[in-house]
Amino acid sequence: MAVYTPVTATDLAGFLTRYDCGRATSFKGIAEGVSNSNFLVDTTSGRYVLTLYERNIDANDLPWFLSLMTHLADKGLPVPRPIADRDGHALQTLNGRAACLIAFAQGVSIAEPTPAECHAVGAALGRLHRATADFVAVRANSLGVTAWRPMAAKCGAGLAKIDPALPVLVADALAATDSWPTGLPVGTIHADLFPDNVLLDHGDVTGMIDFYFACTDIRAYDYVVTHAAWCFSAIGTVHYPDRAAALAAGYAETHGLEPAEVAALPRLGEGAALRFVLTRAYDWLHTPPEALVTRKDPMAFARRLAWYARATPDAVLGR
Structure with a gap:
């Protein structure tokens, strides 16, 4: 389980008002991962992952991480892009946690690679x-x-x-x-x-x-x-x-x-x-x-x- 901080539908609706990504049509926690709280969010404009960063990640490092991900996405690598709000900010706060809305990446992870x-x-x-x-x-x-x-x-x-x-x-x-x-x-x-x-x-x-x-x-x-x-x-x-x-x-x-x-x-x-x-x-x-x-x-x-x-x-x- 990788949802430590709960987010309600009302919480999400308020959060999404900061963005030009439509309203939520579905929303569920993601079990994979061990470090952060992650949610799969479908909206009227696309699919995203909402991440709430838990205490084992230093919040001071988050701008560096998000800047790196944006840099790699700009270079055309298959790295999910952090989504900026209308004011140009990718790093947010939700329910007492640093948070970010990130583009969804298609594909599956494999256990035994060829x-x-x-x-x-x-x-x-x-x-x-x-x-x-x-x-x-x-x-x-x-x-x-x-x-x-x-x-x-x-x-x-x-x-x-x-x-x-x-x-x-x-x-x-x-x-x-x-x-x-x-x-x-x-x-x-x-x-x-x-x-x-x-x-x-x-x-x-x-x-x-x-x-x-x-x-x-x-x-x-x-x-x-x-x-x-x-x-x-x-x-x-x-x-x-x-x-x-x-x-x-x-x-x-x-x-x-x-x-x-x-x-x-x-x-x-x-x-x-x-x-x-x-x-x-x-x-x-x-x-x-x-x-x-x-x-x-x-x-x-x-x-x-x-x-x-x-x-x-x-x-x-x-x-």
């Missing part, structure tokens, strides 16, 4: 990296390499409760960050391009959504986050070279990796897997059993972490 779908996603990621080359606003990665030791400390002895092998795996990965790659190209990245944040229609990417972890960081880190999300089985026990090769081929068609980026892929992959191990572990340990959010298993990314620790650049590229 190589062809991985190729399409690689090409879309490359287009995103090209399109952000002139996006000059900067946002630090709040879940980047400097955040991982503090996150691990917050998990503490709880890591062993998740799995007895997890503390050593995390400690080794943290030690490896002492040689974190430097000097690689930096840009605006999505940082969370999982299958549930990509919409496809007949094999084409029709939507790239959920930019609320986007930031300024190593560009190849974004590539390997996408690799970790698309090229393994859901529980992380199997790496699929055919998916990895397709992802690499798609990315090469629209952007490509420099030799130094290729060489750094395994270490960047360790970091990407560690980031999701730690955030999932923290949620696993601190989410009350009665909470509406479904906890995600940290071990699915612990298995990916172990794979990257012994991988070669060719293996990450599916060669």
Whole structure:
């Protein structure tokens, strides 16, 4: 369930008076997602998503996120456009929450991608990296390499409760960050391009959504986050070279990796897997059993972490 702040039909009607998008004809909560309250809104002029931003997103970051989404939509990427009201403002307030009306993107998310779908996603990621080359606003990665030791400390002895092998795996990965790659190209990245944040229609990417972890960081880190999300089985026990090769081929068609980026892929992959191990572990340990959010298993990314620790650049590229 992803509706934490209720919105009534009366609330919505008043909200829509700020826009030139007609009156609502249907309205329902969207179950997908875990961070914000989302509603599907049909009006006499089209279909939209109404998002209310909950407390786990810093409201100070919202103008940056919405500016990025608008920039990408202006570049012709399949990114839903934040809708501005009659005064030109996209960021609003509704029921005590920051809110935004966003264009609806057609398509579906897939659970088990094919190589062809991985190729399409690689090409879309490359287009995103090209399109952000002139996006000059900067946002630090709040879940980047400097955040991982503090996150691990917050998990503490709880890591062993998740799995007895997890503390050593995390400690080794943290030690490896002492040689974190430097000097690689930096840009605006999505940082969370999982299958549930990509919409496809007949094999084409029709939507790239959920930019609320986007930031300024190593560009190849974004590539390997996408690799970790698309090229393994859901529980992380199997790496699929055919998916990895397709992802690499798609990315090469629209952007490509420099030799130094290729060489750094395994270490960047360790970091990407560690980031999701730690955030999932923290949620696993601190989410009350009665909470509406479904906890995600940290071990699915612990298995990916172990794979990257012994991988070669060719293996990450599916060669």
